[in-house]
Amino acid sequence: MTEGEPIISTRGLRKTYHVGEVDVHALRGVDLDVQPGEFVSIVGPSGSGKSTLFHILGGLTPPTAGTVRIAGRDLFGMSDAERTEVRKTTVGFVFQKYNLLPTLTARENIEIARDIAGRNGPLDPQFVEVLKLLGIEARLDHKPRALSGGEQQRVAIARAIVNRPAILLADEPTGNLDTENSSAVLALLRDLNQRLGQTILMITHDPEAAGYGHRIVRMRDGHVE
């Protein structure tokens, strides 16, 4: 990746799902650039293609056509294993439903992400600072069911950034949280963006949440407006 190049860049991005005998055009040519260190909110009604874009940018599903460059690599034409590698090294996910592993403690949930990335040993001091920032260091030895929704989402954020991904993708991160916890999580995302320069792409329904980003991208019918 050269200096000044967007960390995310899509051109003519299309995604077509085959549902039975019907083709569903979820993305109909998306052009999007995100600069390193940006915090971008993506808003749009249900069915506008937000989630599909999220899945493609995160390497969870391949695009049908177009180019998708993430940190200098084109995801188009990548094999399943190559996209797995992208998820492992380049992208961190935060989901609406937290998606912590229920049988592991908060700490183990974070550690398994490091283990998958082939890292072990103690957490680096900078990450310990991040845990303090997230306010969960005292709750790390609890299992998810003993944590509040807000705490679970903060653990999920810690897990998403433990391997220092180039981009953090958050899909409705406050969708299951009350107002207070929502504000806390959003403030944390902004903090991570400001202090660590973490690039963040956040999907949301909530205009107030969207306001935390530097810029809002609106989607409708598979296009960026």
Next chain:
Amino acid sequence: MRTLLGVIAISIQVTMVLTLVGLSDGMLNEQASRARGVGADILLRPPGSAIIASGGQMLEKIIPAVIDKTPHVTAATGTLIFGTDLFNYLTGVDVATFDRLNGGFRFVKGGPFQHPDDVMVDEVYASQHQLHVGDTINNTNHPWRVSGIYEPGMLARMVVPLTTLQDLTGNTGKVSTVYVKVDNPANIPGVISELAEKLKTYKVYSMEDYTSLFSASNIPMLTDFIWVVVGVGVLVGFLVVFLSMYTAVLERTREIGILKALGASQAYILNILLRETVLLAIAGSILGILLSYVTRFVIRDLVHSALIQAIVPGWWPRAAAIAIIGALLGALYPGLKAARQDPIEALAYD
């Protein structure tokens, strides 16, 4: 809960193998130690005979004609085995010559034969069948009166006069095994080669070699049977783990989706499931080994069976390997299915 059931099922499979091998070994060791108890140095079996099967007879007169004339032989006696079934048979003994081998039977109650239709039984048989001196037992369509009960570990469980058994079974003048005693252990190899020279088609064993043949791997029928049980064991392990892992993978679809989203490769997920499977199989194997002690207790102390089950530690790793192989085969398909799951679908799974 499902894990526990899986462990128990694998342990039953392991116990099944260990009990079968233990029974085979136990019965054979018992036979070997009884053969040693006779006190002979050399043993002759007729041409073409198998190691333990009672079949095959030879003429009793080779004893005076050949064996007694061999230098260094101090005593020789023939016995006739007549099997009612594999582990339950009558042995005909000529007490006069038999006693010269090792002093003969040591009686707990009663004494040697007084009549042609007397039988002597060992303590084990007597307690299993609650026999006392003077009782009558029927065997081979013939009533026998118990003349004595002797200490176990000698030749056989039921001993009758040789001539009576020979006449009764139409084997007059024939024996199935000849036991030979030599004056000095150093002369055993010489006597063996001389007897082998004189009686070319006969099988001549030193007692040591003979008893070492008593292992399950030397009995073709038993080895075949053990392989069948091993095959069944692998199949049981395969099916149990297949079902258990298949449901586990379904239940954990979402978790697997999370791992895939975190960048876990197919190999990583397969590795987790296979490791879990191996742990399951190891736990099942350990429990199975413990259960084999329980089956031995049941066979020996609750059922008072004539069967003897040995604990065979040499088979522990083999039984565990059988369990692990079966379990890994069973985990392979569910594991691959999990590893290939689409992460988006898996994350949407509730």
